[in-house]
Amino acid sequence: MDVEGTRSAVIIGGGIGGLAAAVALHRAGWTVRVQERNPAGAQAGAGLTLWPNAVRALDALGLTEALRARAAALPGSGVRRPDGRWLSRTSADQVISRHGSPQVAIVRADLIDLLASALPPECLRFGDEVTGVDPGDADRRATIHCGGRRIRADLVVAADGVHSRVRRALWPHQPAARYCGYVAWRALVPRPAAAVIASASETWGRAERFGIVPVGDDLVYVYATANAPAGQINQDELTDLRTRFRRWHDPIPALLDAITPGELLRHDVLALRPTPKRLHHGRVALLGDAAHAMEPNLGQGAGLAIEDAVVLAHAVSGSASLATGFDQDNGLDRYDRARAGRVARLTRQSHLLGRLTQTRSATVTALRDATARLVPDRFALRGFDAAAGWHPPAHR
Numbered sequence: 349m350d351v352e353g354t355r356s357a358v359i360i361g362g363g364i365g366g367l368a369a370a371v372a373l374h375r376a377g378w379t380v381r382v383q384e385r386n387p388a389g390a391q392a393g394a395g396l397t398l399w400p401n402a403v404r405a406l407d408a409l410g411l412t413e414a415l416r417a418r419a420a421a422l423p424g425s426g427v428r429r430p431d432g433r434w435l436s437r438t439s440a441d442q443v444i445s446r447h448g449s450p451q452v453a454i455v456r457a458d459l460i461d462l463l464a465s466a467l468p469p470e471c472l473r474f475g476d477e478v479t480g481v482d483p484g485d486a487d488r489r490a491t492i493h494c495g496g497r498r499i500r501a502d503l504v505v506a507a508d509g510v511h512s513r514v515r516r517a518l519w520p521h522q523p524a525a526r527y528c529g530y531v532a533w534r535a536l537v538p539r540p541a542a543a544v545i546a547s548a549s550e551t552w553g554r555a556e557r558f559g560i561v562p563v564g565d566d567l568v569y570v571y572a573t574a575n576a577p578a579g580q581i582n583q584d585e586l587t588d589l590r591t592r593f594r595r596w597h598d599p600i601p602a603l604l605d606a607i608t609p610g611e612l613l614r615h616d617v618l619a620l621r622p623t624p625k626r627l628h629h630g631r632v633a634l635l636g637d638a639a640h641a642m643e644p645n646l647g648q649g650a651g652l653a654i655e656d657a658v659v660l661a662h663a664v665s666g667s668a669s670l671a672t673g674f675d676q677d678n679g680l681d682r683y684d685r686a687r688a689g690r691v692a693r694l695t696r697q698s699h700l701l702g703r704l705t706q707t708r709s710a711t712v713t714a715l716r717d718a719t720a721r722l723v724p725d726r727f728a729l730r731g732f733d734a735a736a737g738w739h740p741p742a743h744r
């Protein structure tokens with residue numbers, strides 16, 4: 349039961365977006381309940397990079413110290429060719445001087461855990477799928493259906509991922525997320541003893557990429573992409589991956605050898621394009637991949653989900669109207685105004701980068717690489733200004 353006078357929010361989905369929303373609303377004084385369909389501890393994933401905007405969003409959630417304890421600042425990053433030559437390279441100092449904080453790498457399960465640890469344990473409800481939502485209206489609270497119960501709330505946050513059931517139900521004209529023509533593999537591996545990894549890198553081939561992200565001294569997050577038909581399943585994914593990249597520069601072959609069979613993740617890359625024009629319906633707000641699943645080329649999906657959470661809590665907590673009835677300025681309109689344009693822009697930018705990096709054309713590949721080599725490194729960093737330059741709204 350809600351504490352008298354506090355407003356209540358049900359968050360559907362206990363991924364990075366849902367947990368960040370719960371932390372943000374809890375800090376703003378809301379009673380929160382996170383409803384996750386999977387059992388506790390079932391969150392899979394490899395690593396993530398977080399740009400300075402995401403680091404600032406986590407700062408706004410009071411998680412600076414927790415992040416520092418679990419994440420590793422990247423010593424630098426850059427783009428290479430399959431023969432190992434660098435096309436562009438940026439140091440951590442350059443990132444800090446341009447954006448005020450470094451880019452960091454973290455194990456995805458650690459990020460989930462640090463967000464969950466910021467919540468009272470009784471807020472987290474695992475193992476029950478939300479099967480329906482009534483969005484409510486100005487005078488009526490929203491209701492979710494879950495495990496045979498109906499739960500009412502002043503606000504419902506739909507953070508139920510790329511295939512969002514809530515989005516399908518309440519935004520029936522929004523096209524479903526589409527396959528982008530390529531797959532992504534991900535794994536965490538122990539750093540091979542002989543591997544020299546001075547910075548993070550992404551190596552661009554023709555319609556293939558390989559990423560190396562050191563997560564501290566002992567662990568490396570690796571990922572790769574390749575064009576493929578949707579839904580294809582290989583008998584031996586790891587052997588296929590080793591064969592694809594065996595002639596690429598060191599330490600890629602050694603990193604592939606270090607992957608434990610069964611720990612390699614493979615996903616079709618999906619994106620929601622265009623993103624919804626409005627991110628709320630009645631008292632339901634869409635957030636994270638449910639609102640703007642994007643291609644992973646900017647390394648921004650999780651970061652934007654955390655930003656959404658900070659902005660949403662700020663927008664609705666300045667408004668008394670969610671508890672008492674909607675008015676012209678109910679907070680959710682502010683959330684829309686602050687987020688819809690930004691997430692649409694970055695979704696498009698990530699798509700364009702995907703077109704360039706997954707091209708099969710030898711001519712476009714050569715032009716792309718020549719451009720990347722000629723652009724001075726400090727200008728290359730400017731390409732990330734739109735994403736990394738975000739700041740949380742000023743606290744009231």
Ligand SMILES: Cc1cc2nc3c(=O)[nH]c(=O)nc-3n(C[C@H](O)[C@H](O)[C@H](O)COP(=O)(O)OP(=O)(O)OC[C@H]3O[C@@H](n4cnc5c(N)ncnc54)[C@H](O)[C@@H]3O)c2cc1C
Pocket residue numbers: 360361362363364365366383384385386395396397398402476477478479507508509510512513532533534571615617635636637638644647648649650651652653
């Ligand atoms: C290959 C790849 C690499 C990436 N790399 C990066 C990166 O480096 N940096 C970055 O910032 N982002 C990255 N991303 C993006 C990032 O992983 C996602 O944007 C982020 O995890 C989205 O979080 P979410 O909470 O919105 O969705 P999800 O993580 O999908 O969580 C949704 C949750 O909702 C639950 N759920 C769904 N339906 C229901 C229901 N009906 N009832 C109850 N629970 C439900 C699901 O079980 C799930 O736990 C990458 C993505 C990919 C594919």
